[in-house]
Amino acid sequence: MFFSVVIPTYNRKPILEKCLKALEHQVFDQSQIAGYEVVVVDDGSTDETVKWLHSTAEFPHVRLFQQDHKGAAAARNLGVEKAAGDTIIFIDSDLVVTEFFLQAHAEKLLEGARSLGHDRLFTYGRVINTCNFDDPTSEPFKVTDYSQAFFATGNVAIARTWLIQAGLFDTQFQLYGWEDLELGVRLKNLGLQLIKCPDAVGYHWHPPFSLDQIPKLIDQEIQRGKMGVLFYQKHPTWNVRLMIQMTWLHRILWGILSLGGFLNERTMAPLLQWLIDQGKPQLALEVARIFLNWYNVQGVYQAYREMQHS
Structure with missing residues (x-):
């Protein structure tokens, strides 16, 4: 070969x-x-x-x-x-x-x-x-x-x-x-x-996680939500819905974990910076996924609503 x-x-x-x-x-x-x-x-x-x-x-x-x-x-x-x-x-x-x-x-x-x-x-x-x-x-x-x-x-x-x-x-x-x-x-x-x-x-x-990366990461999650709906349009199956997090399970899960969006890039910034200062940027990124996934789920449902009204 x-x-x-x-x-x-x-x-x-x-x-x-x-x-x-x-x-x-x-x-x-x-x-x-x-x-x-x-x-x-x-x-x-x-x-x-x-x-x-x-x-x-x-x-x-x-x-x-x-x-x-x-x-x-x-x-x-x-x-x-x-x-x-x-x-x-x-x-x-x-x-x-x-x-x-x-x-x-x-x-x-x-x-x-x-x-x-x-x-x-x-x-x-x-x-x-x-x-x-x-x-x-x-x-x-x-x-x-x-x-x-x-x-x-x-x-x-x-x-x-x-x-x-x-x-x-x-x-x-x-x-x-x-x-x-x-x-x-x-x-x-x-x-x-x-x-x-x-x-x-x-x-x-990838560069070590820092707070100044958060706006780009949030934008990526919103983009991923939009592209996820395109994915679902092409393959409207339950398996795809699970992959793109377009289910009530994901909405409830990340809603609870983020306290309805209360845990976000502003309220969690002190904890994330403390983890980074402790030399644990990867752990800080994993913690940040609490609100990043919430943004993703919100982006999915927003894009889905726009698709239905287009």
Whole structure:
């Protein structure tokens, strides 16, 4: 198999450099992997990402493509369109992988095909969240890193033919969230099965949580609510309602936990800052999810009301 690692990026030059360096140092069995390329799709960055990539010879596996700022779904579609490989790996540009990353995906893809007797499958690697920029791969796996997503583009390998047959990503998903899980529903309808691949490890870097990130995080939750309703419009099932938190259960749960919205970014700021000052920014972020999820549920129902009246 020949891998095309497709990476959409937007204004992430510092961590993208670490991402691409890790991909240049892959160790693999050439009897299983014929080779690989790294397809970087710049989604209209304004931080000189393109100029930097054009000026460096450090990444011989990289092929760069550009588009206006259209979002991750359109960027991934362009990457698949330009890919030379028969097998696509999607990762994000803030993911730093280990040296056996490609080999782990290849082994599980081959093992899965032998075990199932067919190739209607894809592999999903492990994603470990970290805010350690200097040494991201030193972060241990945590309970909060566990994911039950069926198809998430943070670390997934799949034959290109299945992506084409499913219809690629829906570019209506221009705001934050759900474009990968929506494609996952269509892949599941084609009979594809998920094979977990814990040895294909990627370390997802994000800056340490701070209070000045909260407005952006709230905006993302509201966007995710809007895109969740689009997801539900395409697939009006109970399972999708559960995923996007559009149920009375979620409304009651986060309403109770947030005390009807009383626990919010203003009232919880002192506690969050205290946790950050104690060197526990990740715990502070998890606590902040009390009101972030409340914003998400509110955003879902607001978008749903707007859809019904449109």
